[in-house]
Amino acid sequence: MVSFRGASAEAMAHLTDRVGGVAEGSAATVAENLFAAAGSFRSEGSLRRFAIDQSVAVEARTGVVRDVFAGKIDPAALDLVAAAAGQRWTKPRDLADALEQLGVVAAVRSVGLQAATLVDELFGVRRLVDGNTDLRNALSDPARSAADKSGLVESLLSGKVLAATVLLVRQALAGSHRTVTAALEDYERTAAQVNGEGVATVHSARPLDEATQQRLTSALTRQYGRPVHLNIVVDPAVVGGLRVEIGDDVIDGTVSARLDDARRKIAG
Structure with a gap:
């Protein structure tokens, strides 16, 4: 799992508690929206720097972030992203990494009592990728577009596993981890931890x-x-x-x- 220190650890604990209040029925949408917001902060340097700038008043940071994402993401996700912008972060990358981690937590919440199944399926996909060189190369090929890789994941998994599993595997292609399998292993641990295991x-x-x-x-x-x-x-x-x-x-x-x-x- 991504390790947060100092102020970032405190911010993550506060935000994780807030994710716990997201309704199970909307948790999948919130997860997808949090992943999208994490991607935006990673790709938009000026937005990221503004959102974590402690010299700017909290109200100003959260207000701008709300304006940027308003109408693009679910209201519950918007509240979480704005709340994240209002926190203190130890390292510049921690904001986006935290949103990705919170998205994983929301995805786990979306499956309710099937959290153990989600862990098993993520493990199974990780083993599949580890054991299949062609698949591993296809998912890591920089020449293939994100949409192409996402389509490959959909064709392999859709209808065979939980929707949350497909969502997390797609995110593993686009997140902050070095490899798909490293991301999936991290997500497994998070899913188990959310389930108290x-x-x-x-x-x-x-x-x-x-x-x-x-x-x-x-x-x-x-x-x-x-x-x-x-x-x-x-x-x-x-x-x-x-x-x-x-x-x-x-x-x-x-x-x-x-x-x-x-x-x-x-x-x-």
């Missing part, structure tokens, strides 16, 4: 049955003090056991890891 990626030589998944989920929940959503990766290279990645932590209980450890002890 952490995300653990579990590498196993074979699919895990429901009972094993439940035991692992319970163990990780106890260890980390909050519910944990599992993303399962079937990887024959694991040989046996499990490798669990959660945040910056890696719990490697695979046979290959134990063998490597034994070899080091013998060599040492």
Whole structure:
């Protein structure tokens, strides 16, 4: 997830609370509008500099931002964008990055009780892109237009996944992240966090049955003090056991890891 510091972290916390008040029925529109506003601030340097200029009165900054976006975005999104312009930001890019992050939160809110499904689908798309060189190249090709890439995403996913998943994959093509897969991983974590969960990626030589998944989920929940959503990766290279990645932590209980450890002890 994008990391905010100082004044930007305080601003983000305040704005995230405001997104929590957006009605579920309008959240998808708000998400799309926030993504559009983030893009505008990234591309329009003069607008961005004005919106974060602390020498300009808050009322003036929010007023101009309202004038710029009035009639172009939903009233609820307009209130959020204007409120963002009224905050203090630690770095110039933080305003646009925050709006993108808030858009992800709104997209998650739009799916209601299907947040876990959204996390699973984002993970599935990320794995698809990672494992398909042609698709990855097509989505990262600078010679292809944004509309062309967006159309490719629509043709692959529309009708097969949640509308919010399609929206977030399209945003992954246009946002601030280095690659599509990095963006999708960030969005997964945000979606899980909105749902009060952490995300653990579990590498196993074979699919895990429901009972094993439940035991692992319970163990990780106890260890980390909050519910944990599992993303399962079937990887024959694991040989046996499990490798669990959660945040910056890696719990490697695979046979290959134990063998490597034994070899080091013998060599040492």
